Amino acid sequence: MSTVPTNTNPVEPASRPTDQQDERLRDRSGLRGGISAAIDQIRGGDLGVLPVVLGLAVIWTILQILNPGFLSSANLVNLLMESSAVGVIALGIVCVLLVAQIDLSVGSVSGLSSAILGILFVNQRWNVAVAVIVAVLVGTLIGFAYGQIFNRFGVPSFVITLAGLLSFLGLQLFVLKGNGTINIPFDSPLVYFAQLAFVPPILSYVLVVFAAGSLFLIGFTNARARRRAGLSARSSGLIAAQSVALLVVLGLVAYYLNITRGVGWMFVFFVALVLVMHYMLTRTKWGRSVYAVGGNVEAARRSGINVRWVYTSVFMICSTFAAVGGILAASRLASASQSSGTGDVNLNAIAAAVIGGTSLFGGRGTAFAALLGIIVIQSISSGLTLLNLDSSFRFIVTGIVLLLAVTLDSISRRSRTSHGRA
Template sequence: MTATTPAVPTDRQDERLRSSSGFRGSIVSAVERVRSGDLGLLPVILGLAVIWTIFQILNPFFLSSANLSNLLMQSAPIGILALGIVCVLLVGEIDLSVGSVSGLAAAIMAVNFVGNGWPIALALLVAVLAAVVIGFVYGQIYTRLGVPSFVITLAGLLGFLGLQLFVLGPTGTVNLPFDSFLVYFGQLAFVPAPVGYALAVVAGASLFLTWFSRARARRKAGLSAQSTGSILLAAIALTAALALVVLYLYQARGIGWMFVFFVALVLIMNYALTRTSWGRAVYAVGGNREAARRSGINVRATYISVFVLCSTFAAVGGLLAAGRLAAAGQQSGGGDINLNAIAAAVIGGTSLFGGRGSAFAALLGILVIQSISSGLTLLNLDSSIRFMVTGAVVLIAVALDAIARRSRSSHGRA
């Protein structure tokens, strides 16, 4: 007798799993994941839809192309800070100093560029390198001395704020030339419409190629996989949706290159977290540090890398914020910037307990934060209302995370 290939894929040969194949099976699997507590990005997407609907009803200008275009531009600097926070939260730690580091980077850049006459590229590079050193020092203190990250970064929040004031000197504020590249990039650089449509096509093609290669690899391993038709349909739907967004936004100024840069960083980090050994190490350390160590993962290097990334992203976000304001001053990185970056990461679905979250949490989370800010501004409400609403949203996000963890734990025991 000759062996025959089983009609049911290897991962579906259990009777309980056979219904989870095809389009209907995908829906069943998604429902089962939600029931088991794996909510993913669903809560923040639904929350964003609710927020947009409410503000549009209260003020029809909210979803106008002009307001949305401005909303996206304003989301980029703090969103990049939130991207760094996501990396740290994934290993179960926190960085409270991203606001101070971003302000310090802006001060270093402005003083060297305007005050010392350095080329803008060199001033930017030195500012980012300073943040890299800060993150490396954080990692060394945490891994070698065992000082909690909360304490380390709280000290950094205060210390680097003082250093920022020292760098700025008695003037307190350094204005950037409006003809400089950084100011142009932060205020006036918008993607031409044809390029916007081309990016939509590239996004759809990238989705198709990524999912198709993954499905082919699963079939070779004898596992279930999406059909080529469903993958093509998803790619076409994404391309069409993005093309409609581009069409709508270009009724006003369109899409800023700064927001495109932010999205590119999110995609790069998503690839690094999901498709590389470093990303697997980050999730492993965040899930169970001791198990990760025993499996051969360099836990110390993983911690250092996420602290360095967080500080680096803080510097990049601070530089973009300075370009958008055309100045670096004592208020750079201050106010609610630090808390908004952390709130965006948490609202976007990154767990405070480590091991769960994605780079897209920064993107979705900051859209929620910025949507609340923009909507309340349009309604001429006091900033105190914005703080209270944002706080309530953060509390809801953390509560959902806690409920999801408890649901997964009880589901696993069952």
């Protein structure tokens, strides 16, 4: 008598997504699944932006208690405007840190670009657009030179950019020799953009709606593409809830800032750069290559990634953003001088990238790290200024926050390593 064979390995139901046919993988498509995924991510050591958000909340609470004017609309508007120039420089630092390298010369490059702008636009009376393009291209060429030296001779980026810090500071002084300080006319479009240009209230709400709508459209499109590929995806309800939350938060922020001057176009420009770099890092082949090189350079090389081009590209982006930040800073101050780019510009840009959540070990971080990190640093500076405290306290507090950020990064990295082994 024949017997019917028993199937000891039943076929997985077709309704289960391909990437969740292993029972150890949870369903993360709904709200509960999303919360579970976030909890598992934190337990695995990937804290994301949670530490910096909590830290910013604590800093704002303390400063508001010490000075009730800290969270006023007027002060927050000024805080965001002051964050933009160094924030753009920090955005370039994020790209370099993602491949586990460093650029110590961003302050000097920013100062040199502002000096070139002043000489060409004010002294030589060049067209403002042409002067800006030349100043930015100088930064791009500097980054390209860094990449070539790093790739061809294997000189550590620390040494290359330290030499650049000294050399370009000297070049800045040479360019401004005999001029000292060059005042940029107040009626120029640069100064207007950095000091007086604010988004009209109605347009600010339109931008808020556009941001929330874009988040929903991108999330819905990605979810539909994953479902077509047989993969799990977030539910439409969860995507809609996130979009509504963003709409409410940004709407309240815009309303509060519009009580006084509103949202500055220079800050909008900074945020736009952050969004562009976020897209480049998360949605392009180049971005995936950057994370791959930062995670394991040898594995990236063996997988066919052009590692040399990745290094060159991030150095070029970093120096280009340094030049742009220098132009914004000069426009904000309406002057280019021998002190432009010096002081704490260099340290604040690097500290902002690290405080915002970019790992010094490479391979982890986002473009939003520059935005969050510089807001933390500028909040400390603004709050202590309102309290009439000496600048020494600002350096002390910023240094402590930086140390805490690096410590958290080291702990989370160790936790991820042990979690992966388990």
